[in-house]
Amino acid sequence: xxxxxxxxxxxxxxxxxxxxxxxxxxxxxxxxxxxxxxxxxxxxxxxxxxxxxxxxxxxxxxxxxxxxxxxxxxxxxxxxxxxxxxxxxxxxxxxxxxxxxxxxxxxxxxxxxxxxxxxxxxxxxxxxxxxxxxxxxxxxxxxxxxxxxx
Numbered sequence: 001x002x003x004x005x006x007x008x009x010x011x012x013x014x015x016x017x018x019x020x021x022x023x024x025x026x027x028x029x030x031x032x033x034x035x036x037x038x039x040x041x042x043x044x045x046x047x048x049x050x051x052x053x054x055x056x057x058x059x060x061x062x063x064x065x066x067x068x069x070x071x072x073x074x075x076x077x078x079x080x081x082x083x084x085x086x087x088x089x090x091x092x093x094x095x096x097x098x099x100x101x102x103x104x105x106x107x108x109x110x111x112x113x114x115x116x117x118x119x120x121x122x123x124x125x126x127x128x129x130x131x132x133x134x135x136x137x138x139x140x141x142x143x144x145x146x147x148x149x150x
Contacts (some may be wrong), residue, residue, distance in 0.1 A: 002111035007121065010105050015090040015100055016118075019109065020139075023089050032085040036097060037076050040122055044115040045092070046109075048081075056080065093118070110139045 002025075009015045018026065026032060030048035039045050039051075047055060059077055062069035079100070083091045093103065106121040119127070 003113070003114055004050050004111045006109045008107045008118075010093060010098075010107065011090075014093050014095060016093055016107065016109075018085055018089045018091060020053040020089065022025050022116075023085065024087060027062075034083040034085070034091060035080050036091075036093065036118075037080040038116065039099065039117065041117075041127070042073070042101055042119075044097050044103070046091075046115070046118060049082075052080070077101075087129045090092055131147055 002022060006019050008019070012015050024033065026048055030050055033048055033049040035047045035052035037045050037047075042069045056077060058068075059073050062073065064070055064073070079097065081091050081097065085091055097103075101118065101120060102123060103118065104122075107123040108119045108121050108125075110117040110119065
């Protein structure tokens with residue numbers, strides 16, 4: 001289970017160091033193998049390989065005649081890139097994916113249970129502020145959240 005927000009820095013080659021607290025789990029779950037792809041938001045998704053295999057299977061079983069399903073397949077499967085943690089716990093973020101997410105030197109790695117989101121730090125900060133403003137304006141919770149007590 002991946003959770004929490006961690007500031008990361010990309011080196012000059014576009015490599016990021018996976019936080020130490022996740023490395024052992026990634027080694028156990030996926031022998032250090034990850035898949036990185038794009039999201040509909042301006043961020044990247046990082047899955048341990050076995051988790052990605054489940055997602056990819058679901059995506060490829062969507063009806064290809066449905067425009068939104070095809071778009072998701074094109075985005076997520078079409079940009080999926082195999083990565084492997086090196087001996088220093090680093091992964092290379094491909095230039096095309098860095099461009100998609102406007103990822104510069106400083107980023108935020110956000111744990112999302114079975115995956116991570118990788119955001120450019122300034123984009124993440126702006127997005128958080130937008131979400132806060134939107135939530136302050138909202139008065140109702142969706143029915144599924146009625147019983148949620150935080």
